[in-house]
Amino acid sequence: MSRLIERLRGGLPDEALVTDPDVTAGYAHDHASFCPAGTPAVVVLPRTVEQVRHVMRTATELRVPVVPQGGRSGLSGAANATDGCIVLSLVRMDRILEIDPVERTAVVEPGVINAVLSRAVAEKGLYYPPDPSSWEMCTIGGNIGTGAGGLCCVKYGVTAEYVLGLDVVLTDGRLLRTGRSTAKGVAGYDLTRLFVGSEGSLGIVVRAVLALKPHPPRQLVLAAEFPSAAAAGDAVCRIMADGHTPALLELMDRTTLRAVNKLANMGLPESTEALLLAGFDTPDPAADLAAVAALCAAAGATEVVPASDAAESELLLKARRLAIHALESIRSATMIDDVCVPRARLADMLEGTAAVAAKHDLVIGVCAHAGDGNTHPVVCFDPRDADESRRALASFDEIMALGLELGGTITGEHGVGVLKKEWLAREIGPVGLELQRGIKELFDPLGLLNPGKLF
Amino acid sequence: MSRLIERLRGGLPDEALVTDPDVTAGYAHDHASFCPAGTPAVVVLPRTVEQVRHVMRTATELRVPVVPQGGRSGLSGAANATDGCIVLSLVRMDRILEIDPVERTAVVEPGVINAVLSRAVAEKGLYYPPDPSSWEMCTIGGNIGTGAGGLCCVKYGVTAEYVLGLDVVLTDGRLLRTGRSTAKGVAGYDLTRLFVGSEGSLGIVVRAVLALKPHPPRQLVLAAEFPSAAAAGDAVCRIMADGHTPALLELMDRTTLRAVNKLANMGLPESTEALLLAGFDTPDPAADLAAVAALCAAAGATEVVPASDAAESELLLKARRLAIHALESIRSATMIDDVCVPRARLADMLEGTAAVAAKHDLVIGVCAHAGDGNTHPVVCFDPRDADESRRALASFDEIMALGLELGGTITGEHGVGVLKKEWLAREIGPVGLELQRGIKELFDPLGLLNPGKLF
Known part of the structure; x- marks a missing residue:
C-alpha cells in the first residue's frame, strides 16, 4: 500500500477510497473531446467536510495533485485527471441542508444534482434558475466550478448571480467561509465570486448558500x-x-x-x-x-x-x-x-x-x-x-x-478547462493573465489544485 | 515646487492639478463621521485614461499614496485622504460613452453621476437599477467601489449584478481589462467582481460596461x-x-x-x-x-x-x-x-x-x-x-x-472604509482576512492604493 493511500486511510472510511484501476479509470475524464486525461492514483469519495480537509492536508503534506469532480458532465476537460493525482469526487456530499422560503435561500452540499435541487425548491414554491442541459446529472459544485448557465440566463442570469456564500476547503486543509447568508453584503473583497468559475483551481467548495427566486408561472x-x-x-x-x-x-x-x-x-x-x-x-x-x-x-x-x-x-x-x-x-x-x-x-x-x-x-x-x-x-x-x-x-x-x-468571449458558460487554456491567454491578455496567475499562486502556492487547467 | 507636483505636471494639464491647501482641504473626506482624514499633497482631476496612468506611474515611482474619489458621498470614510497623498478625483471623467438598447449595456466613465446615467438610459426605455439615496451626487465609480445598493435591491439586486466589465489602471500604471461586453462570459477568474466593493484599494476603475434592464412601469x-x-x-x-x-x-x-x-x-x-x-x-x-x-x-x-x-x-x-x-x-x-x-x-x-x-x-x-x-x-x-x-x-x-x-453582516451596501475595518476582521475571520490581504498585496505590492482602508 502506497504512503498516499495509507495516509488517506487515516481519516477516511474504506468505502470512501477507490484504488481499483478498472474503477478509477472511469473517473479519468469529463465529457470533453480532445482533452488529455491521466491516470489517477486514487479516487476519494468523502461524505463530510472533515474528510475533505483530511484529503487536502494529506495532499499538501505529500505534494500530490488533487482533481475535484462533480458529475463529470463538463465540456472543457476541467475535471480530467492528471497522472498520479487524487480524484476528489464530491458526489456523495449530496445533502440539501436547508431551503428557506423567507430568505429565499438554499444551503447545499456540492454533490447535489442540479435537477434534484430544482425539484426540491419547486415543492416549496421556489425556483433555482441555472439549468444547464446536463441538469439531470451535473452537480451544484460543478455548476459553481464552471459558472454554468443554461436556457434561463436571458432572464435569470448565470450561476454566479445565485451564489451568496461558500464554505471552501483550501489546499492546505484550512476552512474558509466567504460571502454571507443575507440578501446583501459588501464586507471585504468578493471571494465568493472569485471561486465561481474557478474550476476547482483555488479550493474545494463544500457548502454553498444559494439565492432562490419565487417559482414563475409555466412558460x-x-x-x-x-x-x-x-x-x-x-x-x-x-x-x-x-x-x-x-x-x-x-x-x-x-x-x-x-x-x-x-x-x-x-x-x-x-x-x-x-x-x-x-x-x-x-x-x-x-x-x-x-x-x-x-x-x-x-x-x-x-x-x-x-x-x-x-x-x-x-x-x-x-x-x-x-x-x-x-x-x-x-x-x-x-x-x-x-x-x-x-x-x-x-x-x-x-x-x-x-x-x-x-x-x-x-x-x-x-x-x-x-x-x-x-x-x-x-x-x-x-x-x-x-x-x-x-x-x-x-x-x-x-x-x-x-x-x-466579433467582440465576444471564448466561453459563455462551459469554462476553459484544458480545452481552451491557450485561448484564455488570447482573450484576457498578458496583464490579466499575470494577475490571474497571481491569484492562483495566492490560493494554491504548491500548485496542487487541478493542475494544468485554465492556464 | 515639489518633485511630486513637477512629475505630475509632466503628464497633466494645469487645470487638472489643485495644490491650494484651502481647496484641497475640501477633498479631505467623505460623508462619514468619526473617520480620521489627512491632508492631501495634491488633488488631481484627470479627464483621460492616459492621465490616470500617468498619475499612477508617478505615484509608484515616488512611492506616494493615492486616494481615489468619486462624489465623496460615502458613509465609511473610504474616500478620506491620508497625509501627503494624491487625491485622485475621477469626477471629470464623466462621459457616458455608449447606451445600447440591443445589448442592454451602457459604457461609462467612472465620474458619471448615478442619476445622470439613470435619466439618460430611461430616455432610451432602459433602466439602471442601483439607486443609493445619494444618487444625485454619487458617481458610478464610487458605486462600484462601495458595491452600492439602494431601494431597488429587493427586486433588482446591487451594483455587483450590473457590472459586466471594467477597465482598470493598476497601481503601476498598467491598464487591465476585465470581464466582457457580452451577456455571459466565464473566461478565467472573475476579476470584475473582485474590483466591485474593493473601495479603490486594488486599482482605479476608468471605464465600466454596465448591464441595463428594460424600464419597468411606474411603481x-x-x-x-x-x-x-x-x-x-x-x-x-x-x-x-x-x-x-x-x-x-x-x-x-x-x-x-x-x-x-x-x-x-x-x-x-x-x-x-x-x-x-x-x-x-x-x-x-x-x-x-x-x-x-x-x-x-x-x-x-x-x-x-x-x-x-x-x-x-x-x-x-x-x-x-x-x-x-x-x-x-x-x-x-x-x-x-x-x-x-x-x-x-x-x-x-x-x-x-x-x-x-x-x-x-x-x-x-x-x-x-x-x-x-x-x-x-x-x-x-x-x-x-x-x-x-x-x-x-x-x-x-x-x-x-x-x-x-443575528447571522448578518456589518455592511450591506456602504462598505468598510475606515469606519468598520476592525469589524471586517471580526466578520470574515483570520483565514478570510489573510487571503484578502494577499489579494491586496498582489494588486498593490507597495501599498499605495487607498492605504488604511478596509484592513
Whole structure:
C-alpha cells in the first residue's frame, strides 16, 4: 500500500477510497473531446467536510495533485485527471441542508444534482434558475466550478448571480467561509465570486448558500421560422430592443433541426434556416407572445407559431433540450463550442460558423442561447479519421477566433478547462493573465489544485 | 515646487492639478463621521485614461499614496485622504460613452453621476437599477467601489449584478481589462467582481460596461402601519414567503416618521411604531398591492393604505428618500449604520437597536431596506458633547455586534472604509482576512492604493 493511500486511510472510511484501476479509470475524464486525461492514483469519495480537509492536508503534506469532480458532465476537460493525482469526487456530499422560503435561500452540499435541487425548491414554491442541459446529472459544485448557465440566463442570469456564500476547503486543509447568508453584503473583497468559475483551481467548495427566486408561472413558447441567420439575428435584436424579457430565447439551425427530427421524429421544419423559440413565464404570456410574433414577422419570419398551451410549449422545449444530444449522433464524436458574442453580432457569428464548416467540409450544427448571444457550434467528426479530426480541431479554433473578432468571449458558460487554456491567454491578455496567475499562486502556492487547467 | 507636483505636471494639464491647501482641504473626506482624514499633497482631476496612468506611474515611482474619489458621498470614510497623498478625483471623467438598447449595456466613465446615467438610459426605455439615496451626487465609480445598493435591491439586486466589465489602471500604471461586453462570459477568474466593493484599494476603475434592464412601469406603493417592530418584521416575512417580489419594501420607525414630518411636514402617522412601504412595478400592481395588503393585515397592521396612483406613490417614496436627511437634522451629527440580517431576524434587529438606544440614552432612528433585511440605524448625537459622542460610538459598535449575532453582516451596501475595518476582521475571520490581504498585496505590492482602508 502506497504512503498516499495509507495516509488517506487515516481519516477516511474504506468505502470512501477507490484504488481499483478498472474503477478509477472511469473517473479519468469529463465529457470533453480532445482533452488529455491521466491516470489517477486514487479516487476519494468523502461524505463530510472533515474528510475533505483530511484529503487536502494529506495532499499538501505529500505534494500530490488533487482533481475535484462533480458529475463529470463538463465540456472543457476541467475535471480530467492528471497522472498520479487524487480524484476528489464530491458526489456523495449530496445533502440539501436547508431551503428557506423567507430568505429565499438554499444551503447545499456540492454533490447535489442540479435537477434534484430544482425539484426540491419547486415543492416549496421556489425556483433555482441555472439549468444547464446536463441538469439531470451535473452537480451544484460543478455548476459553481464552471459558472454554468443554461436556457434561463436571458432572464435569470448565470450561476454566479445565485451564489451568496461558500464554505471552501483550501489546499492546505484550512476552512474558509466567504460571502454571507443575507440578501446583501459588501464586507471585504468578493471571494465568493472569485471561486465561481474557478474550476476547482483555488479550493474545494463544500457548502454553498444559494439565492432562490419565487417559482414563475409555466412558460408559453413561440416558434418562429426564418429564411436566414441574418433574419433570425435581426429578430433577436428587435425583441431585446423592444424591451421584452423572455424566459428563454433559443435558436436551432437547419442541421440541428434535422438531427433532432432524426433522433426523435419531432416534425420540426427542416426547410427553414433557423428556428427561434421564445418563452415567457410572465403573468400574461399570450400577450408577450403576440408582441414577439409581430417582431419576428417584421424581421422576416416565414412562419410564427405560438404554442396554445403548456403541453405544446413543453414539446418545443424538449426539442431544444435534445439538440446537443441529437447533433452528437450525426458522427461518432463532437466538439461543442461555447462562444458568446454581442446580440447584434449573432447573425455574423452564425454565418461565419457556416463558412468555417464549408471551408473544412464538416457538419457543424448550431444551437444557441440566442437571447444571450451565446452560441454552441457543435463540430461533428469521426475521431478515427485523422484528417477529419484535424479539420474539426481547426474549425473549433477558427470559431473561437471569430467570436473574439466579433467582440465576444471564448466561453459563455462551459469554462476553459484544458480545452481552451491557450485561448484564455488570447482573450484576457498578458496583464490579466499575470494577475490571474497571481491569484492562483495566492490560493494554491504548491500548485496542487487541478493542475494544468485554465492556464 | 515639489518633485511630486513637477512629475505630475509632466503628464497633466494645469487645470487638472489643485495644490491650494484651502481647496484641497475640501477633498479631505467623505460623508462619514468619526473617520480620521489627512491632508492631501495634491488633488488631481484627470479627464483621460492616459492621465490616470500617468498619475499612477508617478505615484509608484515616488512611492506616494493615492486616494481615489468619486462624489465623496460615502458613509465609511473610504474616500478620506491620508497625509501627503494624491487625491485622485475621477469626477471629470464623466462621459457616458455608449447606451445600447440591443445589448442592454451602457459604457461609462467612472465620474458619471448615478442619476445622470439613470435619466439618460430611461430616455432610451432602459433602466439602471442601483439607486443609493445619494444618487444625485454619487458617481458610478464610487458605486462600484462601495458595491452600492439602494431601494431597488429587493427586486433588482446591487451594483455587483450590473457590472459586466471594467477597465482598470493598476497601481503601476498598467491598464487591465476585465470581464466582457457580452451577456455571459466565464473566461478565467472573475476579476470584475473582485474590483466591485474593493473601495479603490486594488486599482482605479476608468471605464465600466454596465448591464441595463428594460424600464419597468411606474411603481404603485402601499403604506402599512404596524403597532410593533415584530408585526412589521412578520409582514416582511409573509410577503417574501408568499412569493411576491416588490420593487421596494422599505421600513421607517417612529423616530424616522417624526423626523420626516418635522423636516417636510408630510403628515406621516407618528403614532405608529413602524411604517412599511411596498412598491410594485409589475404589469398589474393594484393586484399585487391587494395581496400584500391582506398579508400586512394578517400580520397585525393597524392601517393599510394603497396609493391610488403614481403621484400618491411618489409622495410616499419622497418621504422615504428624505429619511436619512431628516434624521440628520435631529442632532448636529449622525453615524449611519448599515447592518444586513436575515429577513426573519429583522424584528430582532429593530428591537435590539431600540434597546441599545435606551441603554445609551440616545436617539437612534431606523430606516431599512426591509425586503433585504438591510437596516440603517442612524445614531444621532452632538459631537461637542464628549460623553454623548462616546455613547454614540459604543451604540454604533453594539449594533454591528448584534447584526453579526443575528447571522448578518456589518455592511450591506456602504462598505468598510475606515469606519468598520476592525469589524471586517471580526466578520470574515483570520483565514478570510489573510487571503484578502494577499489579494491586496498582489494588486498593490507597495501599498499605495487607498492605504488604511478596509484592513
